[in-house]
Amino acid sequence: MPVNITYSNNTKNKNLSNLILFSNEKFEIKYIKKFLSKNDFSYINDLLKTSELKKKILVFEVSSKKKIILISIKNNLSAIDVESLGAELYGRINQGKNPKYSLNSNSINSKQKNFVGHFLHGLKLKSYEFKKYKTKKDIREISINVTGTKDKFSSKDRVKFKALEEGTFFARDLVSEPGNILHPDEYVKRINLLKKDGLKITIYDKKKLKKLGMNALLGVGMGSVRGSYLVTMEWNGAKNSSKPLAFVGKGVTFDTGGYSLKPARFMEDMTYDMAGSAAVVGLMKNLALRKARVNAIGVVGLVENMVSGVAQRPGDIVKSYSGKTIEVLNTDAEGRLVLADALSFTERKFKPKFIVDLATLTGAIIVCLGSEYAGLFSNDDKLSKQILDAGKKVEEKLWRMPLHKNYDKLMNSKNADVQNINYVGGAGSTTAAQFLQRFILNKTPWAHLDIAGMAFSKYGGALNSGGATGFGVRLLNQLIEENYE
Numbered sequence: 001m002p003v004n005i006t007y008s009n010n011t012k013n014k015n016l017s018n019l020i021l022f023s024n025e026k027f028e029i030k031y032i033k034k035f036l037s038k039n040d041f042s043y044i045n046d047l048l049k050t051s052e053l054k055k056k057i058l059v060f061e062v063s064s065k066k067k068i069i070l071i072s073i074k075n076n077l078s079a080i081d082v083e084s085l086g087a088e089l090y091g092r093i094n095q096g097k098n099p100k101y102s103l104n105s106n107s108i109n110s111k112q113k114n115f116v117g118h119f120l121h122g123l124k125l126k127s128y129e130f131k132k133y134k135t136k137k138d139i140r141e142i143s144i145n146v147t148g149t150k151d152k153f154s155s156k157d158r159v160k161f162k163a164l165e166e167g168t169f170f171a172r173d174l175v176s177e178p179g180n181i182l183h184p185d186e187y188v189k190r191i192n193l194l195k196k197d198g199l200k201i202t203i204y205d206k207k208k209l210k211k212l213g214m215n216a217l218l219g220v221g222m223g224s225v226r227g228s229y230l231v232t233m234e235w236n237g238a239k240n241s242s243k244p245l246a247f248v249g250k251g252v253t254f255d256t257g258g259y260s261l262k263p264a265r266f267m268e269d270m271t272y273d274m275a276g277s278a279a280v281v282g283l284m285k286n287l288a289l290r291k292a293r294v295n296a297i298g299v300v301g302l303v304e305n306m307v308s309g310v311a312q313r314p315g316d317i318v319k320s321y322s323g324k325t326i327e328v329l330n331t332d333a334e335g336r337l338v339l340a341d342a343l344s345f346t347e348r349k350f351k352p353k354f355i356v357d358l359a360t361l362t363g364a365i366i367v368c369l370g371s372e373y374a375g376l377f378s379n380d381d382k383l384s385k386q387i388l389d390a391g392k393k394v395e396e397k398l399w400r401m402p403l404h405k406n407y408d409k410l411m412n413s414k415n416a417d418v419q420n421i422n423y424v425g426g427a428g429s430t431t432a433a434q435f436l437q438r439f440i441l442n443k444t445p446w447a448h449l450d451i452a453g454m455a456f457s458k459y460g461g462a463l464n465s466g467g468a469t470g471f472g473v474r475l476l477n478q479l480i481e482e483n484y485e
Contacts, residue, residue, distance in 0.1 A: 001094050003127045003142045005120055009149055018067045020089070020103040020144070022110075025072045027053055032107045040068060056085060057092055069093070069101075077112050080395045083122030084462045090126040090142075098140055105148035116146060117153045121161045125463040128169055130176040160290045164477055167286025168470040174278040175455060175468035179254035179271045183226045184302040187253060187274070191231050191281055191300070197288040200234040214341040216320040220334040221303035223258060223311025230342060233284040233298035237291060244295040245484060246352035247284075247476060248342050250335040250359035251277030251302040258305050258331030259313055272468065273335070275455030276358035277302065279472030286477055293485045299346045301338035305331070317416045321345055322439050325416040333421045335361050336432055340439040347444050354383050354445040356479075357436070358472050359452075364428030366453040373399040374454045374471065377433035380445035387447055390478035395462055396471055398449065407434040 021032050027048055033041050044060050051058055058070045069092070071085065093099055105116050112118065123144075131138065174182060174190070182190075192201050206228055209218055214230065221228030234244075252273040256262060262270065277300035284298040312318075316328045318337075322344040326337065339357055346355055365375040374391075376398040378384040384400055391398045410431050413419035418438055422431040433448045440446045451471050460466035 001140050001142055003124050006145045008147055018101040020069045020101050021107040022071050022073050025074050027072055035104050035107055059092055073110050075111055079118045082112055082115055082118040086119040086122030087126035087463050090123045100143040103144055103146050105146055106150045108151055114153045114157055116151045117157055117161050122463055124165050126465055128172055130467055163286045163289035167282040168473045170285050171278040171282030171470040171473050172468040175272045175275045183253050183304055184229055185227050187302050188229050194285055199284055199288050202232045204230040214321045215318040216326055216337040217301050217341040219312045219318045220305050220337050223306040223308040224304035226304045229302040231300050235287050235296045237293050238295045242295055243353040244297045244350055246297045246346050246350055246355045247280045248346055248357040249277030249280035249300045250338055251300045252335055253304050255305045256307055258311055260330045260332040272456045273360050275360050279358050282473040283476050294480055297350050299342050301342040303338055305334045327413040327416040327419040329419050330421040335359050336435050339436055344439045356447045358449045360455050361450045362429045362432050362452055365450040369399055369453055371453045373397045375429050375450035376400045377403050378447040383445045383447050386479055386483050391475050394474040394478050396475040407431055411435050
């Protein structure tokens with residue numbers, strides 16, 4: 001349900017319908033007595049004596065037309081704690097027809113900067129729904145009027161929150177689209193629209209990719225009637241000509257597995273095999289909207305992995321953009337082929353400060369980490385720490401996994417420079433990352449995020465209500481904001 005936020009300083013009318021107030025963690029409401037009518041205070045005070053106070057949010061039905069919501073807060077809440085609290089509130093108020101609330105900021109007693117901003121940011125992130133193809137439209141809307149003079153945040157901060165929400169929602173929209181709608185040709189059109197936000201967009205189609213020698217990427221899309229593309233998005237927001245930060249995403253809009261065909265069960269979920277690219281696109285949109293003071297490059301490889309008479313076969317050998325040859329032993333290990341060309345191209349053309357790639361790369365990472373952590377593989381300890389720290393602050397958690405030269409022997413090919421799968425068995429995610437590392441040619445600091453378990457949630461998480469999560473947008477924005485602006 002969409003959320004509409006308005007702001008005013010009016011706190012005099014204590015009989016406004018549906019009040020949102022904040023108390024200390026013990027729900028001692030004497031401190032907020034002045035924000036309640038005498039009758040409401042007496043009513044709630046009596047009910048609190050018998051209420052379950054272990055909950056963070058208590059809802060009191062004062063009348064058939066009025067609710068008073070009390071939210072307990074600690075003094076040491078972090079920004080993500082506040083956002084999670086806002087998301088939790090959404091679950092409690094997402095009912096009824098066009099509910100309206102008044103949130104009194106003067107009742108807040110917290111040291112967390114931009115408390116209201118983070119609180120509403122979490123609420124909005126949780127409110128996302130993808131109902132584009134529902135024939136019966138739900139046009140309900142939650143309205144929240146923020147009153148009071150405390151914890152005011154600037155128009156600049158509002159722009160930053162809104163940009164991050166729009167970037168995250170754009171990523172979620174892309175992942176949520178079905179494969180027959182968001183094929184590579186359509187995806188390119190949607191990225192191209194971001195020019196209006198200030199991004200420089202360059203599109204490399206099949207003809208240009210063939211000329212560049214990107215045969216690893218092109219091989220994956222051979223079986224599709226759709227095009228194959230590499231798209232670059234440039235944002236130059238720094239006042240100097242510093243090296244850009246580079247972000248690379250896997251964009252397989254639908255993955256049948258090719259001739260190494262996937263089982264039919266759950267193949268419909270392979271519409272989100274482009275979630276890595278969606279995170280990069282959403283991040284770049286966010287950076288442009290908030291006018292980030294940084295130079296950044298987004299690169300996505302967009303293909304569709306289908307089966308046809310001209311599709312790539314197991315056993316084929318292709319020459320990558322880097323010049324290295326790859327033996328394709330399994331056509332379902334296709335994402336690493338797309339990334340191999342994209343990584344080498346990004347490093348060679350843009351000479352970035354670092355490269356972070358995101359991909360729903362392996363099922364093995366889900367076996368290892370489930371849907372709680374993404375896998376992090378890196379050749380650089382400093383970059384790894386920065387990403388891990390950023391992930392903790394926005395609740396997009398990662399766990400660092402090993403890379404080691406001894407894994408290389410599992411990916412060495414008898415017929416080419418490298419093979420695209422480890423047929424010995426084991427270490428599926430690590431050998432995939434080890435494969436990618438071979439295409440970082442100049443020792444550029446690099447991190448690979450395997451987000452297969454994080455891109456889509458069947459049941460919902462702290463800041464999403466199920467479906468596409470947009471994992472990576474907020475993580476990488478935090479990385480940039482904290483370390484490079």
